[in-house]
Amino acid sequence: MSLQFALELARSAGEIIKEGYFKQKVISQKCSIADLVTETDTKVENFVQKKISEQFPTHEFIGEESVSNGAKISFTDSPTWIIDPVDGTSNFVHRFPFCCISIAYAEKKKVALAVVYNPILDEMYHAELGKGAFLNGAKLSVSDAQNLSSSILCSEWGSQRDATMDTKVRNMHKAVLASRGIRSIGSAALSCCMVARGSVESYFEYGIHCWDVAAGELIVREAGGVSASPDGSPFDLMSRSVLVSCCRQVLDETSACIERIPFDRE
Template sequence: MSDCSAQKCNTDEFYNVVLKLTKSCGELIKSRTSNRSKKVETKSGAIDFVTETDQEVEKLLIEGLTEAFPDHKFIGEESVSSGAHADLTDAPTWIIDPVDGTMNFVHSFPHSCISIALFVCKVPTIGIIYNPMLGQLFTAQRGKGAYLNGERITVSGTKNLSDALIMMEFGTSRDPEKRRVILENQQKLMPQVHGLRALGSAALNMAMVACGAADAYFEYGIHIWDIAAGELIITEAGGVVIDPAGGQVDRLSRRVLGASSQELAEQLAKELTQFYPERD
């Protein structure tokens, strides 16, 4: 048996440990959501917030998982922001966004979540997205389906752009070219789709596609920790995750498109004006 195959056999143990840690961290986030006096910093001059809660949750997750699985690796949003590299290798690697939707969290807007995934041999194996404010727990293990609060979920199966509710984000970038592309795509899509929505969290946008509440989501400028859990949850719910221009998703390209069907994904990709951020 290869090292990768052997590691995959332990996923139930990995899942049980990370689920318990995630729920515990969710209680911490929930207890601080209504506190409008949160200590907030910005990253690299952009409107990109980090709070003490982001840092504390990531620390608790990494410490708890390291204690249980000392040989596992980590890619964490706050760790990378502090200078660590986002290197995805064959080693079991936990990819963590401690508070996805930090701006929402800062404003007590109840659409923030913990997003955590385990990749083994560069393959998504476990995915958890937990919004403790609304009690939404999305989970998936590779080959075992996707679930919301323990109930199995599936994508909508929508195939036509005209019938689709599309999730997209305006983001916080000050890059004028990116802003131009976002607005151009909004103007292109508005007359062609059923509707456009944004929750302010990449992970929760992907979760909405997975449970059939939305039909597709795309974004430029995200990072691997924003989408790692959502990728598995969408695919285990029967959907697809591709590059926004079509073809296989590159998880370090900072680009993603998730959809309820291959047909819808391809239609959407053909309509989009593309933008290529600097890679992770």
């Protein structure tokens, strides 16, 4: 698989995001007031899907907006692209400069290539399985923190506005008492990248989708970090949950703070 193709695709898609960033937006609401979609989300996904289909006509495609419009998630051993056209749409709408395109390529259900590009800050993250993780060409490495008490965490409230919020409040409360603090930047992919670059030590969330973290999870691991489900069991891309950390000790201590929130697998 061509890394150069994925990088060029991300940069071209980023130009579409950047073009829409400062413009008046047409905004629609999906499942809640915090779950938004704009014409840019759709435009980027259509562009990316077209380019992938032209280059790799036999490959499968999973995209956030396609699924929102009724497409079924089919994650098989076939070569598959997993795309979030604009991760952090609410940030994009409000011009909070943490939004990105997330591109992951998987073979036999294993992500082998990942690109996350924030065009507003011009930060291009990428990783290939077994080859390390990079930000604008510079090699990334996770923090050397060894315990939660010397760590900063990322977590998110997500787009659900239902009974799961009570559990999320309890989880945030436990985690902030055990750490140096929690940051919420509004993008799952970029939260993973914050762990990969050593800016925070751990990130956890329930309610995310495969396209939110497929790329970011590989970038963390290739930067020397670890991943799991929030309960500490092996990471499952389709489980609607994620926990990534700089090391196993921080991951285990973060997991101990987290009360499970059940979501059906995708």
